[in-house]
Amino acid sequence: MEFYIKSSIFNKAIAEVSSVITQKTTLPVLTGIKLTAEADGLTLTGSNSEIIIYKKIPVMEVGDSPVTIQKTGSIVLPAKYISQLVKKLHAPVHLFVKDHFATLTSGDIITRMNGFDSLEYPNLPSLDGCETISMDSKQLMEMIRQTVFAVSSNETRPVLNGVNIQFSQDEAVAVATNSHRLALRKQAIPTAKAVSCTIPSKALVELMKITGTESPTINLYITEGHIAFEMEHTTLYARLIEGNYPDTEKLFPSEYKTSVTLNTLKLLQGIDRASLFASEWKHNNVRLSLKETGLKISSTSTEVGEISETQSIHELTGDKDLTIHIDGNFLMDALKQVQSEQVKVQFGGSMRPIVIQPVGDDTYLHLISPVRSY
Amino acid sequence: MEFYIKSSIFNKAIAEVSSVITQKTTLPVLTGIKLTAEADGLTLTGSNSEIIIYKKIPVMEVGDSPVTIQKTGSIVLPAKYISQLVKKLHAPVHLFVKDHFATLTSGDIITRMNGFDSLEYPNLPSLDGCETISMDSKQLMEMIRQTVFAVSSNETRPVLNGVNIQFSQDEAVAVATNSHRLALRKQAIPTAKAVSCTIPSKALVELMKITGTESPTINLYITEGHIAFEMEHTTLYARLIEGNYPDTEKLFPSEYKTSVTLNTLKLLQGIDRASLFASEWKHNNVRLSLKETGLKISSTSTEVGEISETQSIHELTGDKDLTIHIDGNFLMDALKQVQSEQVKVQFGGSMRPIVIQPVGDDTYLHLISPVRSY
Incomplete structure (x- = not known):
């Protein structure tokens, strides 16, 4: 040689x-x-x-x-x-x-x-009998970026350590959850066969690193046990996670008590500040209170002190009086993936999950369960 | 308030x-x-x-x-x-x-x-009865930068965990050593009283971070137990290290067997490459061999392999045949502080320390002891 x-x-x-x-x-x-x-x-x-x-x-x-x-x-x-x-x-x-x-x-x-x-050296996994799907590289990367952070880091349920992608005739739906929060991203695609696979988050993080601007299209080859992402000169192979991914469709509430629209960046910054005294709590408790005057964001540490601010609400429908405790880190993670200027936050009550969605974009949804305040 | x-x-x-x-x-x-x-x-x-x-x-x-x-x-x-x-x-x-x-x-x-x-909250240290010395901020920072990396990280001899600065009538001399290598930097200064102090390296690293471009002059106040570095709006106080600093003057060889001049950057890069297989050794052994054709830089790992290159020598005086083993990391640390294009390396023999000095600048000196090759 x-x-x-x-x-x-x-x-x-x-x-x-x-x-x-x-x-x-x-x-x-x-x-x-x-x-x-x-x-x-x-x-x-x-x-x-x-x-x-x-x-x-x-x-x-x-x-x-x-x-x-x-x-x-x-x-x-x-x-x-x-x-x-x-x-x-x-x-x-x-x-x-x-x-x-x-x-x-x-x-x-x-x-x-x-x-x-x-x-x-081990051979490359065989791609015999695989399903082949072509996707726009940018769209695939965005799907991954908007969901991969929400996977579980707890290894007791391996299937939750990956992002599930379900391909149907003209749509791909990516879902990740750690059972306290869930990120979902839909993407219209050219025709594909119905196939579902759960890809380890580590493989997707590697894929995001190497994809860059190499090729405009990525070919996916999916077999029973593996997935291959083929770019122009580089191919990433990953072992799929075995087991059925939970049905997450039923987790989304069918009705809301209150729906508000807020400025995405201001809300993100407010949650970031309010997280100051939230770290004392197991779940980074940040308190959200809907008031006549706006959304009050606050946190309290019994030893050190407290912080609060009130942000103006652009649009409000439903009940005007509601208090909920949310993990500030989860809420920030979700808001960082919202690209629109305004974000819609929907509440089902103080013990029900909240749903976060970019205004004017129904392809991305994020769900966060409330945390205990005691 | x-x-x-x-x-x-x-x-x-x-x-x-x-x-x-x-x-x-x-x-x-x-x-x-x-x-x-x-x-x-x-x-x-x-x-x-x-x-x-x-x-x-x-x-x-x-x-x-x-x-x-x-x-x-x-x-x-x-x-x-x-x-x-x-x-x-x-x-x-x-x-x-x-x-x-x-x-x-x-x-x-x-x-x-x-x-x-x-x-x-504790009071600031008293500066009663201190010696006051004014120094150009850039010169002081350079003195510190060129010596502080050479202090000992071993806490058995606390006095070696600091940089010793000795002020005499018109000169300041900074020295740091871990007893295997030594860095020395002299600086001409306006009149000062004779005073010597050993400043903990941690304090000097902090000082380098905050100095920036704040003030062109730094006032030093030195008492028995403390030193204060006063800039325009900021003052850093440090507790001095007690104990007599060793007399390092006598460590420098009075005569050399061989003296060579080399390109500083090329030598640094060569040592960096040769360090590839040096990390297997306790002291990052890099072998330097003077030959008729130049300086051969090499390292060997019994398990993995070996690397070598030969660099041209600009000027050579003395013996032409010599092999010495040096800690590659120590040599790189020293070369990084040499600002001149050419560097002079002086050898006293294969078991004697080498002396490194920028060509055309006798204010900076660096000494490194050889390491065992077995």
């Missing part, structure tokens, strides 16, 4: 596939990056067995090719060392492999490194 | 005095910031008992004063809460104190906070 590659391109590709690699693995070969030189390009693979990132740097027939293959072959090199090294090289890199032993030369710098046999 | 203050000015002052405050203190009042309203301005004090930062915001008689005093007085408010709160206020702040209970109002936002009695 032998190839030449531009150091900056090599560095960027190594950084991308490295991000999922961990030193804490039971399979030593997974601490490495698999490099495969084929006639048409170099591929890099990094994996933590749950998530795999596969990246191709193609040989360009015309112009200044980023990579030139001298001899095909494959090796696995320790990710920790190869990534630290290549970051510090500025001249083109020549990599030559003989007997699982790699020699990298860049300008005056010569490095020799022990590798693993590439035959020990 | 009652005053009005611009929120941005209040926020900046709170952030400055807060940086030394810790929640881990045996004296609860030190978790707070002392605010004192006097006729001519507001003062803020933050302290961890070792380091005290004292800041004054003066009333301006003409124009738009940053602060307006309505009623003099003093209170200590919990640093954690007041700093988080004021960061999030944008309208001018009105602070009113009654019975150790403060009410802060800013626009629609009302906060009430329990404070401590300011009489419980």
Whole structure:
């Protein structure tokens, strides 16, 4: 195996596939990056067995090719060392492999490194019998961003550690919940077959990091056990979470006692300030009180003090008198995902969940259960 | 006590005095910031008992004063809460104190906070009988920056946890060492009395953070037990480290076997690369070998591999054949403080310390002991 590659391109590709690699693995070969030189390009693979990132740097027939293959072959090199090294090289890199032993030369710098046999490296998951769905990259990223923060971090119910995406004929619905709050985002899509899958939040966070502006479209391949997100030169594979995702449709209240419209940013800042004395409570209790004069936002710490402010309400329908305690962090998380200037907050009563929705956009919904005030 | 203050000015002052405050203190009042309203301005004090930062915001008689005093007085408010709160206020702040209970109002936002009695707060150290020295702020900061990184982090010899500054008639000499490496910086100054003090590195790091461009001159007040650094509106007090600082003069070799001149940045980058396989060793062993062809920089890890490069030498005097093992991190620390393009490295033999010095600048010296290669 032998190839030449531009150091900056090599560095960027190594950084991308490295991000999922961990030193804490039971399979030593997974601490490495698999490099495969084929006639048409170099591929890099990094994996933590749950998530795999596969990246191709193609040989360009015309112009200044980023990579030139001298001899095909494959090796696995320790990710920790190869990534630290290549970051510090500025001249083109020549990599030559003989007997699982790699020699990298860049300008005056010569490095020799022990590798693993590439035959020990696990194969990519099979995509046989998969459903294929094409999605606009920006739309998919927005769906993920608006839901992934709401997943559960408690591992007692694994299915809640992922975002569930349900595809139907012309719509994709993403849902995440930790059973105290729930985020839901709908997206119209070109025709797709009905399929539902629950993707670990860690895989989606990785996907958001690498997507960037690489390709306008992402192809999704979904099998029984895996999902693959295929971009132009990079593919991320993730193991799906097994088990039925709970039916969340029935959690949304069918009627409200009160509905108010507020300025999104002002409300977010108000909750942020009121959280000052909320951290003393187990659930970051912030008190919301509807009054004739507006929405009073406050918190109290028995030891330190109290804070309050009253914000003007743009539109109010229903009961004018209501007090509810909400986890301030959950409410801020939800408001950060609202892009419209105004937000609608609907109350079913002081012991019922509140529903948050951007004004003029019914594709995003957020539900938060109240917390105890004693 | 009652005053009005611009929120941005209040926020900046709170952030400055807060940086030394810790929640881990045996004296609860030190978790707070002392605010004192006097006729001519507001003062803020933050302290961890070792380091005290004292800041004054003066009333301006003409124009738009940053602060307006309505009623003099003093209170200590919990640093954690007041700093988080004021960061999030944008309208001018009105602070009113009654019975150790403060009410802060800013626009629609009302906060009430329990404070401590300011009489419980320790007094500033007395500066009676101090020596006074004026120094150019930039020169003092450079002296500190070029030495403070070399102090010992081991607490068995407290005197080595500080930078020793020795003032004589027309010179200040700063020295720091952890007994494996030593940094020394001389600075010509206007007349001063002979005085020597050892200042804890933590205090100097704080000083570097707050100095900025506030005042061109810093006044130093040195007593038996304390030092005060007085800037225009801010004063930092530090408790001095007791005990005699070792005589470091005799550590510098009087003669060298070999002296070489190299490009500073290239050498730094080469050591950085060679450190790749050095971390396996207790002392980050990097091997330097003088050859006819140049300086070979290398490191080896028995398990993973090896790296080497040879850099050209600009000037060489003395023996041409020498190999020495040096802690790569210590060498990089020293080279980062060299501002000249070329650096002189002097060797006394493979078991003797090396001396690093910027070419054309004899005010800065750095000494590093070799490490074992087995």
